[in-house]
Amino acid sequence: MREIEPFTIAWEEETGSIVYIDQTLLPGRCEVVRCTTVEELARAIRRLEVRGAPALGVAGAMGVALAATRSTEENLERFRVEVGRAADLLRSTRPTAVNLAWGIDRVVRKVAMAVSVEEAKALSIAEANIVAEEDELTCRRLGAFGEDLFPVDCTALTHCNAGALACRCWGTALGVIRSAVAAGKNVRVIACETRPLNQGSRLTCWELARDGIDVTLIPDSSAAYLMRKGMIDLVIVGADRITKDAVFNKIGTYMHAVTARHHGIPFYVAAPASTFDTARTEEEITVEERDRDELAYCGECQLAPDGVAVLNHAFDATPLDLVDAIITEIGVLRPPYAESFRLVGKRENL
Numbered sequence: 001m002r003e004i005e006p007f008t009i010a011w012e013e014e015t016g017s018i019v020y021i022d023q024t025l026l027p028g029r030c031e032v033v034r035c036t037t038v039e040e041l042a043r044a045i046r047r048l049e050v051r052g053a054p055a056l057g058v059a060g061a062m063g064v065a066l067a068a069t070r071s072t073e074e075n076l077e078r079f080r081v082e083v084g085r086a087a088d089l090l091r092s093t094r095p096t097a098v099n100l101a102w103g104i105d106r107v108v109r110k111v112a113m114a115v116s117v118e119e120a121k122a123l124s125i126a127e128a129n130i131v132a133e134e135d136e137l138t139c140r141r142l143g144a145f146g147e148d149l150f151p152v153d154c155t156a157l158t159h160c161n162a163g164a165l166a167c168r169c170w171g172t173a174l175g176v177i178r179s180a181v182a183a184g185k186n187v188r189v190i191a192c193e194t195r196p197l198n199q200g201s202r203l204t205c206w207e208l209a210r211d212g213i214d215v216t217l218i219p220d221s222s223a224a225y226l227m228r229k230g231m232i233d234l235v236i237v238g239a240d241r242i243t244k245d246a247v248f249n250k251i252g253t254y255m256h257a258v259t260a261r262h263h264g265i266p267f268y269v270a271a272p273a274s275t276f277d278t279a280r281t282e283e284e285i286t287v288e289e290r291d292r293d294e295l296a297y298c299g300e301c302q303l304a305p306d307g308v309a310v311l312n313h314a315f316d317a318t319p320l321d322l323v324d325a326i327i328t329e330i331g332v333l334r335p336p337y338a339e340s341f342r343l344v345g346k347r348e349n350l
C-alpha cells in the first residue's frame, strides 16, 4: 500500500479508491487501507478507522465520489437515486459530527447539478478533492490565528484527538499547538487518555511524539487535580458540532470546561466554519451512543460484570458561556457569540 502521509485520507486516482490510515491500529501499527465500496467505508467510519470531525467531512465527500464513480447506471435520474442512497448510508454512520453530512452534501450538490452521468462523476471527484485540500488550508489558517492565544511558555491540556489524524493533516486544536511550536513557543501538552477508546493516549500522544512535541499522558480523572496544582495554563479542544448554544465534542470535554472555569484557566475550542450548525440548539442534536462492549471489555479482558447497564455517550455538550474563545479559519471568535457567529454564518453553508 502506498504512503499517504502527511495525509490521513486521500483519493487514489489510479485505482479510483479512498486510502486512509486505519486509526484503530495505532499506536502499534501505522497502516494505510484501501476502500473500494461505500459499504466498506460506512463500516470503517462506524469502527472509527477514520474519525475526527474534519476527517469525516473528507471521508463523506470522498464516499459520495466513490459511489458515483463506481456506479454502472447510465440513466441520470436512476444514477442520482443510487448516489443518494449511498449518501444516506454514509450519513447514518455517525450522527453528531456535523462535518460528515456537510462533506456528503457538498458532493451530492455537484451530482445534482450535472447534466450527464459522466459530468456527475468528474464533478464528484473534483469536489471531494477540493474538500480535502480546503481542510489543510483551513487548519493552517486556524492554527495561525490560534497560536496568538498561547503564552511563549505554557502547558496546554487537550482531550481526545483533534490533530492531523482527525483532519486531512495538521489538525485543529493540535494544529494550533503545532503553529505555536513552529512560531518558537515553548509548549508542553498534557494529553488526557480519553476513555473508553483512548484517542488521547493512542492518537494524540502518537502524533505529537512523532513531531517531537513535548507530550505527557494523564488519566482523564487527574485533569482537575493538575489544574488545582497550577500545572495547566490553558485548555484547547476540537469540536464535532457547534450549535447556537453549545460545543459538542468528545465525552469528557464538558467536565474539563467546568473545571477550567473553576480554576480561572482559559478554555479554547478550535474548529473550522464547517463544524458550525448555528441554526440549531443543543436539544435538537442526537448524541451518538456507542456499544456496551467498548466500556465493558478491553480487548478480551472483561471490565464489567455481565448484565450491568452501561451508558456510553460518545460526545457531550459544553454550554458556550464556559468557552473563552473559538478559533476558526476566519479569526478568533469571542463572546457574545450571538454576535461573532454572524461571521461564520455564511461560510458554514458553503
Ligand code: MRU
Residues within 6 Å of the ligand: 048, 051, 052, 053, 054, 097, 159, 160, 161, 162, 163, 166, 167, 171, 172, 173, 199, 237, 238, 239, 240, 249, 250, 251, 314
Ligand atoms: O469519536 P471521535 O474519535 O470521532 O471523536 C473525535 C472528537 O471528539 C474530536 O475532538 C473532534 O472530532 C474534533 S476533531 C478536529
